[in-house]
């Protein structure tokens with residue numbers, strides 16, 4: 001076989017080599033990582049403005065699979081380079097083993113394009129609804145802890161009918177796919193989804209609805225401390241961190257009087273005005289197709305984009321880990337081995353910022369007590385230093 005001259009190889013367009021067979025290519029505006037227009041980034045330097053700003057989604061044909069590629073505004077930071085408040089001295093690689101940590105991407109696929117056929121709800125913790133004309137049969141989920149999230153969803157379904165989400169336990173794996181074959185490169189993260197899950201590879205005939213939510217940086221304590229834990233009673237959020245009032249540490253904040261209707265930070269839509277309208281209270285998400293157009297049901301009024309609330313202060317510098325994390329075994333489920341660090345998960349998020357003072361009711365004082373106890377547990381477990389303990393304790397007590 002004759003080898004190809006180097007000059008000829010170099011002459012090939014690089015994009016052609018890298019992209020393969022693009023079936024879908026939908027772009028998204030820059031700077032709309034503000035949900036319905038009211039969101040501000042968390043205080044913790046693990047999140048920098050733009051980290052959750054989706055810029056595009058492409059779908060490629062592969063043998064017996066589709067590859068989805070989400071592109072973001074910022075280079076995707078590796079979990080081993082980032083520490084987050086509340087995790088003590090641990091970097092995020094303990095919790096996120098697939099090369100990213102900050103976001104979840106759900107892609108809801110309407111594969112039959114029959115109005116009213118399929119589900120119109122979204123996964124737990126997202127809080128959005130999808131228009132009946134785009135009701136989905138399959139959902140593909142990119143999340144930093146896919147194995148754990150899959151188990152959470154199964155556990156929730158087997159523990160009782162309380163949640164009212166996907167019905168039969170056996171059908172979960174047919175409807176929900178948690179991606180584990182994940183590749184992160186620069187600003188892009190891609191993953192493959194096999195035909196055996198999708199049923200066919202005719203994505204060009206489908207309608208898809210893609211959303212970005214903030215990923216929870218901490219494993220829910222209820223999973224590792226037993227079901228008796230109060231945290232276990234929290235509604236299933238499936239790795240999505242909902243926005244909270246003010247400017248919280250590891251959750252998206254908002255300055256508006258009313259909480260956003262959904263936990264969505266960025267909705268895939270070439271038109272930023274559509275994002276604002278669809279994420280408004282009572283709004284419905286509208287799927288997109290290969291022509292980058294809205295579906296036939298696109299009748300939503302265009303509403304003015306609210307002015308985003310500026311952050312209350314500059315983000316602190318990134319606390320980069322000087323040494324790379326030790327290699328981890330990708331197959332080990334994060335929660336299978338109880339770690340002392342799990343105690344960190346019991347530390348409730350800090351109360352809302354000073355701009356939105358909490359009512360000092362019984363729940364408030366109970367929360368502060370829980371925080372103090374969790375803090376003591378972290379110190380006793382050697383997860384934070386005595387200085388860190390005293391400083392956090394002072395912060396809590398000053399609020400009482």
Ligand SMILES: [Ca+2]
Pocket residue numbers: 028029030031032033053054055266
């Ligand atoms: Ca965007």
Ligand SMILES: [Ca+2]
Pocket residue numbers: 028029032054266267268269272275
């Ligand atoms: Ca968007």
